[in-house]
Amino acid sequence: xxxxxxxxxxxxxxxxxxxxxxxxxxxxxxxxxxxxxxxxxxxxxxxxxxxxxxxxxxxxxxxxxxxxxxxxxxxxxxxxxxxxxxxxxxxxxxxxxxxxxxxxxxxxxxxxxxxxxxxxxxxxxxxxxxxxxxxxxxxxxxxxxxxxxxxxxxxxxxxxxxxxxxxxxxxxxxxxxxxxxxxxxxxxxxxxxxxxxxxxxxxxxxxxxxxxxxxxxxxxxxxxxxxx
Amino acid sequence: xxxxxxxxxxxxxxxxxxxxxxxxxxxxxxxxxxxxxxxxxxxxxxxxxxxxxxxxxxxxxxxxxxxxxxxxxxxxxxxxxxxxxxxxxxxxxxxxxxxxxxxxxxxxxxxxxxxxxxxxxxxxxxxxxxxxxxxxxxxxxxxxxxxxxxxxxxxxxxxxxxxxxxxxxxxxxxxxxxxxxxxxxxxxxxxxxxxxxxxxxxxxxxxxxxxxxxxxxxxxxxxxxxxx
DNA sequence: CGGGCACTTGATAGTAATCAAGTCCGGTGG
DNA sequence: CCACCGGACTTGATTACTATCAAGTGCCCG
Numbered sequence: 001x002x003x004x005x006x007x008x009x010x011x012x013x014x015x016x017x018x019x020x021x022x023x024x025x026x027x028x029x030x031x032x033x034x035x036x037x038x039x040x041x042x043x044x045x046x047x048x049x050x051x052x053x054x055x056x057x058x059x060x061x062x063x064x065x066x067x068x069x070x071x072x073x074x075x076x077x078x079x080x081x082x083x084x085x086x087x088x089x090x091x092x093x094x095x096x097x098x099x100x101x102x103x104x105x106x107x108x109x110x111x112x113x114x115x116x117x118x119x120x121x122x123x124x125x126x127x128x129x130x131x132x133x134x135x136x137x138x139x140x141x142x143x144x145x146x147x148x149x150x151x152x153x154x155x156x157x158x159x160x161x162x163x164x165x166x167x168x169x170x171x172x173x174x175x176x177x178x179x180x181x182x183x184x185x186x187x188x189x190x191x192x193x194x195x196x197x198x199x200x201x202x203x204x205x206x207x208x209x210x211x212x213x214x215x216x217x218x219x220x221x222x223x224x225x226x227x228x
Numbered sequence: 229x230x231x232x233x234x235x236x237x238x239x240x241x242x243x244x245x246x247x248x249x250x251x252x253x254x255x256x257x258x259x260x261x262x263x264x265x266x267x268x269x270x271x272x273x274x275x276x277x278x279x280x281x282x283x284x285x286x287x288x289x290x291x292x293x294x295x296x297x298x299x300x301x302x303x304x305x306x307x308x309x310x311x312x313x314x315x316x317x318x319x320x321x322x323x324x325x326x327x328x329x330x331x332x333x334x335x336x337x338x339x340x341x342x343x344x345x346x347x348x349x350x351x352x353x354x355x356x357x358x359x360x361x362x363x364x365x366x367x368x369x370x371x372x373x374x375x376x377x378x379x380x381x382x383x384x385x386x387x388x389x390x391x392x393x394x395x396x397x398x399x400x401x402x403x404x405x406x407x408x409x410x411x412x413x414x415x416x417x418x419x420x421x422x423x424x425x426x427x428x429x430x431x432x433x434x435x436x437x438x439x440x441x442x443x444x445x446x447x448x449x450x451x452x453x454x455x456x
Numbered sequence: 457c458g459g460g461c462a463c464t465t466g467a468t469a470g471t472a473a474t475c476a477a478g479t480c481c482g483g484t485g486g
Numbered sequence: 487c488c489a490c491c492g493g494a495c496t497t498g499a500t501t502a503c504t505a506t507c508a509a510g511t512g513c514c515c516g
Contacts, residue, residue: 072382077377123355133362138318141365153305186495195380199495200472220481415463424504431465447512
């Protein structure tokens with residue numbers, strides 16, 4: 001069954017139909033939620049949210065890629081990379097009122113937003129949304145715990161491979177000998193995602209290229225061989 | 229107003245009355261919940277939960293201290309240290325069925341448990357419990373994100389001081405020149421909490437003692453001076 | 457009070473950060 | 487379409503730390 005999109009200016013499938021948070025709702029209920037949604041577009045490089053600034057909405061990514069980071073003394077730590085159908089702002093819905101992170105558009109980005117107040121009303125009206133939200137936040141918690149595990153346990157080389165494997169399904173295309181990944185981050189950002197420096201990532205990638213694990217193609221692509 | 233405890237063998241205030249998850253409920257409702265609670269006692273050093281084993285309950289710490297860790301190739305990473313009135317098992321309520329961590333009693337520990345099935349029923353009956361749970365899980369998520377921030381940004385010395393400051397209110401007693409902390413962890417565990425080695429922690433603490441930031445008292449106590 | 461185990465201390469090596477030049481990609485303009 | 491320019495990337499040399507390996511020391515418990 002096809003449903004038209006009531007979300008203003010939206011050329012895609014309904015936002016609400018694409019995210020797991022609302023998956024348990026009927027189409028009629030989703031239609032009702034559509035009216036609460038405000039859509040906004042950001043350009044590549046634009047700052048969507050600044051740390052320590054008030055934030056009173058939940059954001060669903062309709063299109064594009066964003067990075068979520070923290071900064072401290074000219075150092076950057078990238079925590080998450082989110083893309084279509086993922087959401088952010090969850091920590092501000094139920095706990096804090098100010099963002100504790102920055103959100104930056106890495107590409108042209110289209111966001112659907114629902115205000116905190118509206119979302120809370122929804123949770124009361126449809127308790128199943130609250131349970132779905134619990135699931136989603138729990139998954140993010142588990143993912144964040146795994147992040148700690150990785151930085152604590154795994155050697156750097158392994159972590160780079162894991163990062164590339166994480167990118168593969170999202171930013172890669174299947175090629176003859178492996179997956180051709182269109183990197184969403186530059187070298188410095190790759191480093192900041194793993195807690196390293198630009199130079200170290202550069203050297204490690206060069207080494208892995210020499211060893212035949214990957215093939216570096218220009219500055220923006222990496223071929224990840226099947227065997228890796 | 230005083231309430232007697234119906235939780236079998238409990239010499240304390242009602243478990244349910246002490247944790248924020250149930251704080252919005254009336255005393256009558258709490259009484260009802262009491263009947264769902266099973267209490268169990270663990271000895272120092274006992275393994276409460278093993279990673280990869282099924283886990284179908286939420287656990288509230290009534291008494292004692294537990295560490296929650298992950299292991300990989302004889303390495304240990306301690307993620308959380310929980311004490312009275314805190315809870316664990318939340319990731320298994322709404323997402324996974326097997327624990328992804330170990331839980332070990334560091335002291336004699338008394339736990340109140342509510343089965344996953346019972347807890348889910350409670351959430352449906354009292355939606356406010358679900359919202360409280362969202363808050364609590366969100367707080368744990370925020371704390372976990374800060375953990376990453378710390379390991380990524382802060383120099384080791386600062387992280388040690390922060391750890392001691394985190395211990396101070398829970399395991400410390402106010403003394404003349406500062407806070408006397410009864411360490412809940414041995415040196416190796418302190419190291420595993422910060423992602424370092426036994427020797428490094430030992431050296432750093434010795435240095436900080438020499439610098440007058442702290443005073444090491446035997447193996448189990450540290451005096452954290454006010455100025456730190 | 458004595459023994460064992462946790463802790464400390466020392467020496468060395470390995471690894472990534474830092475500092476410093478070069479090189480090359482990729483976008484722009486002719 | 488090609489040449490050029492600038493910024494991103496690479497590579498090299500050195501330094502700084504922490505892990506590792508190894509040997510004492512001393513606290514704490516029985």
